[in-house]
Amino acid sequence: MQEQLQRAIAPYRDAVDYVEIRVEQSEQTAISFRGEQLDAVDRSLSLAGGIRACHQGGWSFVTFNGLAELEDRIEAAISQARLVGKDTTSLAPLEPIQDYVAVELGRDPRGLSLLEKRQLIAEYNRLLLEYDPRIQTTMVGYRDRFGITYFVNSTGSCIVQERLDISARFGAIARGDEGVVRQGFESVHSRSDYDALVGIEERVLGAAKRAVTQLEAKSVKGGQHTVVLDPYLAGVFIHEAFGHLSEADFVYENPRMQELLTLGKPMAIPQLNVIDDATLPGLPGTLHYDDEGVPAQRKYLIKDGILSQRLHSRETAGKMQEALTGNARAINATYPPIVRMTNTAIEPGDCSFEDMIGDIDEGVYAVRMLGGQTNGEMFTFAAGEGYMIRNGKIAEPVSDVTLTGNVFQTLKDIDAIGNDTLYVSGGCGKGGQMPLAVSVGGPHVRIKDVVVGGR
Template sequence: MTKITTYKNQLTEIISRYRNHVDFLAIRVEYSEETNIILRGNQIDTLSEGIASGGQVRACYRGGWGFATFNELSTLNQRVEEVIAAARLVGDEETRLAPIEPVQIDCQLPLTGTDPRHVPLSQKKALCDHYNVILRSLSEKIATTSVRYRDSTQNILLATSEGTLIKQSWADLEMRFSATARSGETLQTGRETIGSRRGYEDLIGLEQQIQGAAQRALNALVLPPVKGNNYTVVIDPILTGLFVHEAFGHLSEADMLCDNPELLELMSMGRQFGPEILQIFDGAAPQGHRGSYFYDDEGVPATKSQLIHNGVLVGRLHSRETAGKLNERPTGNARCLNYHYPPLVRMTNTWIERGETPVEDLLTDIQEGIYAKNWLGGMTNGEMFTFSAGEAWMIRHGKLAEPVRDVTLSGNVFKTLGNIEAIGNDFYWDESGGCGKGGQSGLAVGCGGPSLRIKEVMVGGEAA
């Protein structure tokens, strides 16, 4: 943080010099340290440690934005002038930024474990090798494996023409594992991802989970494919977290709504989307998760925002501009992956609140259904979603029955929310998320939720 601290006076002086040329001016300087390790099979694909430093300038004039990045502080005056010229060239309306209180503060997300910068590269590589051996040695049918390690420590200084001056830092860690098993022409893959903003120790002791990923791939080789049909489905908390993030969370991001009047009308406040037992939240204020921070990249304090209350839409996620355009309060959801990109409206930690139904009762009276667990992949397109389960079982007469493979869940998010029949009293935070939007992929997020029981879900598999 010492390197960042030296920039304070320079940024304040430049902001003061140019602040009256535009409606809003912000300079964000970043210094980061990163480690990347990728093993594919028994080969080292990537083994690197790096340092990156640079910054970005944003200016708004009459609703028009200018943006530029820089790597040398000596060029900052030139970048600021270019950005101001660009904003004045395109601005022809009104700058509508929701007001916030300026703040001057130094803050650091606390680590409860070891700072990854204090762990030697050789030790991180040895951990990857250890996990790779577990994946590869389970069976000769394991055809390919992949182990990915990444840690990143970001130190950020944000100065704005409104008087905000925030110094903020955090460390983020992630490991991804996959194993693909082969039997003849049949290929099946098992995956596992672990993320943390707490410390290096969270990546140690994962042997059982990693072996489970390889075992899922092996098991799926001999499992029968599910018969495609509409089923009542019970999903575990990990799939619930994926569902609420991908299928509903992105639709709550207000920049998508401002540019799409039809979607804005669809996502109108007060609309009933689910049963009264349904509560959905997003926010960076809850501490200890991968989407947690103190201030977003516009200097807005982190919040806890309720999106769905008793099944009714009551909130959405904002930058200052989208909040200003829709006359709502900013929620602290303007985030950028790093200084190369401007902030966009992004989720932080998104979750469905736990319910009151005992998990074992979720299966009760389902004559034929599906229990789906963990995730393998997925995609969304507007209101429509498709997710692949990592594991699945048939439910017969209220009990778990035979396991099946190739289970994909798809449907319309609004219909699916309305078809939630029960919400379990369990809950799990999945810290494995890396969200993509607008070319900014891998932004750390948290997802959480309980088990859900949902009727009339289209399950794809073998033709019935």
């Protein structure tokens, strides 16, 4: 395949400033249950690709579903780029790379029958349904996908990357006596081994336990509180509220954010370090090369409390005259790469959880995430679970915990960072491309004066 793509692009190397071809072959299985019903079983094979060309600053993107039309589609991409280009192409320089990245396999799901996969997920679904009579229904899904992406460009790079994702998501919905409805979720992900989903009964049941526990919770009293975020919610917060602000396409097009996000600016206490790291092993956002062929890296968005880096594509790095970071990503080869996060997290600090809550007379412990939204520098998150902190101890469960604030002020209000850490898998949305495989992580984090809204 790579030789065929190299031959196809060769005649057009000088026709425009830049051209690239990405082709992706994939095979996928998906199984889902809703309550007692088997909702869907899907098995698919695909081959598709995209061609991106740039000339005088003008970009074009053309997709295709078969290699027979490749030459025509390359010519279409080039003619469109020539039509729209009116300026100067600015791409950060990158030396040509030749590489093949293979998956290190454990138990390969492609060697298992559809029946075996369905039986495993059906058993987990049964456990959730039978956990408690207050469990009304479930939402359980399984997915495995193996893909090979071929990338060639007009500057001589040729990169082939294999990728395997195996995941399962477990949701339970509980209803109380007074019609109160609560939800609990759990997810499991592996980049290499089907057996990561085997023998996880207790973890699966965590979804049902959380839903039932929250039925007894009373609505939290609204107001300003000292809030402790669990690692899951701390990771989601830093991804949603700050990570997207670090994506250079957003900053480049927004003069106000250029002022607020000047590199070298103090953002938080010196103990706060925020990373975006595509090199961490085995996580959903881990990769060797991004979708422009740039090597993956570990970046410090905030280092010792100081704004240190932002995330780039080749174009944003060229226009802003900053270093490449390897953050141009697309959900598949039929979408153009845009600036996206990989594995984004707060690095652990030195505070134990006991010390973090020990001097809080009254506060809120916010756990997991139910939903939320961001609007520029403002955010609102709904926690999946909540507990009061009283006299330095975790106390009764509370519900309807909604956290609201300005991200820049909230970063300044972080006053303790835990010595633990946890990464969880996620799917990120941006520019019509969702879900992109990422992970979020962090330790427990304590924040003072958070606006907490109840029912």
